[in-house]
Amino acid sequence: MSSVLASGYGSSDGDNRPWRSRLGLTQSLRQGIHLASWLLAGQVAVSAAQFASSMIRARGLSVHDFGEFAYAAALVSLFAIIADFGITLILVRELSRASASPRPLLQTATGLSLAMAAVAVAAVAATLTALHASWLVTCISLLFCGQLVVSAFGAGPIAYNRARHDTAYEALGRLGQAATLAGGGWLLLQQGASAVSFALLGLAGVVVSLLPVVGRAAATLGFIGPRLDPRVAARLLSAAWPVGAGMIATGVYYYFDTLFMAALGQTRAVALYSASYVLLFGATTIVSVLQSAFMPILSKAAVVDRYRFGEACRSFVGVSALGALALCATGPLAAPYLLRGLYGPAFADAVLALRILFVTGGVMFLSSAFGTSMLALGKQRQYLGVVAAGAAINVALNFALIPAHSLNGAATATLLAEASVCVLMAWRLRRAVSGDALSASATRGLEGVLAQ
Template sequence: MKVSFFSRRAAKNAGWLVAGRILHMALAFLVNLLTARYLGPSNYGLVNYAALYTAFFTSFATLGLSSLLLKDFMDDPEGAGTTVGTAIAMRLLSSTLSAVTILAIVAVVDRGERLTMTVVALYSMSLIFQAFDTIQYWFQSRLESKYATIATSVGYIIVSFYKVLLLVLGKDVRWFAISNTIDYAVAAIVFLGLYKWRGGPRLHISPAKGRALLRQSGSFILCGLMVSVYNCTDRFMLKHLLDEASVGYYATATSLATVWTFVLSAIIDSITPGIMQAHRTDRAQFVRHNRQLYALVFYLSVAVSAVITLLARPAVSLLYGEAYLPAVMPMQVITWYTAFSYLGVARGAWVVCEGKQKYLTPLYIGSALVNVALNFLLIPCWGATGAAVASLLTQISTTFVFPLLLRPLRPNGLLMCQAILLRDVFPKRKKTDNSQRKAC
């Protein structure tokens, strides 16, 4: 059975994902722009400082299940109700523990900073409601991502109106901190409603299923924590080595440089089911589809990053004002991070299909250590730009250098290298013999 790299149904599914993320991007860009101007670099940096705690604990709160659920739904569609119910229950427990742990850490690290503690507490509550986005993987396995798009869009539209209202009323930073929680709470309600409306199987909680999922996700949890270390180290160190304003500049640079990456996410999410199907039916197609996905992600990222590098200064000046000009240089660096970061995301399908999850552990431990060391060295010298350089170098190491050093992951590293060199990426044309040509 031959599997299409991008079937018509997958293309339609991707269309919904892209449309939803365009809406999110447009709203987020406008609202965050107004919010950043209103709050100023320091308070905007404080909100992003709170966001880093949530981002750090997301890997534990999700229990690494996001990398497994899609394959589980495809392999065992009859047990979907048990899988969804069990996964939500597990994530509710881990999310609650994560939120409590965040409060304990902030009480020590930022002792005496009451505003910081309040903002972090309000923001971290969103982890609990994120448990219900488990349902999106059930929709994705059925190539029905439009329903997940509807759920997340409703939540984001409501929270966007909420933020605009705060701007009109002149509320302080604490009101903005709880907006993320409102977003996920609304999306959770819509997710549950659409799941029931689409005939989703009755939810069950199975301890046996929970243990089975945890056995498979153990490596992903640890790897996720290591990824969180090098994703959050920069903002954490900027805040404690410099100030909140530096966090604000870095957050501005990151948000502008990555505003378009919803396209990459939609492409990867839509192509992944086809790659997993090819793994079961046609090994050659599986290898080629991975190579094609890597090439598409890399060259699309490089093209967009080149444009962002050229337009960084006028974009920051026009959109955020002179106060945010220190974000220009970090933005010109961090944009090149995208190509390597999303190659790592695209690698997830290969890792799951080949059962190489456990080998990600040393990969990400090494990456986390490298990132911490680079941030310590570069932030005191170059500030937010140093953090951007540290992130870029770390991601290059994670995507190419370390996988080539680890024998079990070396085939994937070679696949990525072949994709960048465009080797065996395009379908080969079938040769026609002379007699056929003459007949034509």
């Protein structure tokens, strides 16, 4: 373990504050765990349901149709980033710091999210036309686009509840989504349903997941309808565009490999790789949960108490490092049993790719912690530069490795790109902290966190 845990940011050398003030690490960690626990409960249930749905699709559909479903999912997921474009993350940060009524900001955020969702849907439609996609891929993609439009209404309420540290309703919605996916998937399997029916089920799950969140926010603020205040929208986009561009770059190295394999006609490889990715996303569920939990804590501390920021950052990185070690130690060993047991012998050829992806997941824990800390400090442009570099590395490696090595080459490219992002993000965070107006002891502590 690095000095992340040993040399705490905010070393007490020369610190004369009362002992209660030195409990910032414990308080930040407890607060983060409290927020994460609700989100984790719901997200674990959703991940379990997605596991079940993926396995049901793998057993109920042909390998070709399973691959077509994965192709459509990757295509829409890439353009779905446009629909959010980092607005939710920036909104959480702004709401965590704001003292005025949040309603005007949330209304504009909802209107902006709907406008961005419309742009994403148009981009998907244009891409499907340009690629002469099959009827099956087109139908599934359009149903996935429906999820983007519905989700736009939840962006504001989700950010509002997270900023208020009220995540129980979001967890409840995810539990409802999990029940919809698992129960509906089982019924569809019994009926021998098509891939289009499974896509429609996904849309229903998103609707169910948002009902408690939107209802909770409406009970406090009233219904948050869409409205576009040009000045507020411009301010949000000005803060969010580096994050959104960074998310697009990240999406490139998450989805470009699948799309490239599909373009090369490697439909079976797409199916196997998709199954591996479902397992990876399930194993790294806690990454997004930790990001959602610690972002409001870090954002507030970055403005109000820079000493506390360092303590919270140390907690975040420490927990992430433990998650990385656990996944890297157990994932590769469990890979063959997971694929054969959950998906069947037809997916056994994906074992090596899954092992590589599990190691990638371990790296994701740390790169996410460093990246979230950068965003909390308001260093969006530095964040964008790092993820853009990672995307460029990934695309170049995909062109070099996938034609000859198929899904194993895709997994290797993803690992190398993610490792590059992790190292560069740690370096940029260290530079940002060194050049910022932090106390001397705090700066020494966080530099110790990143030194290893």
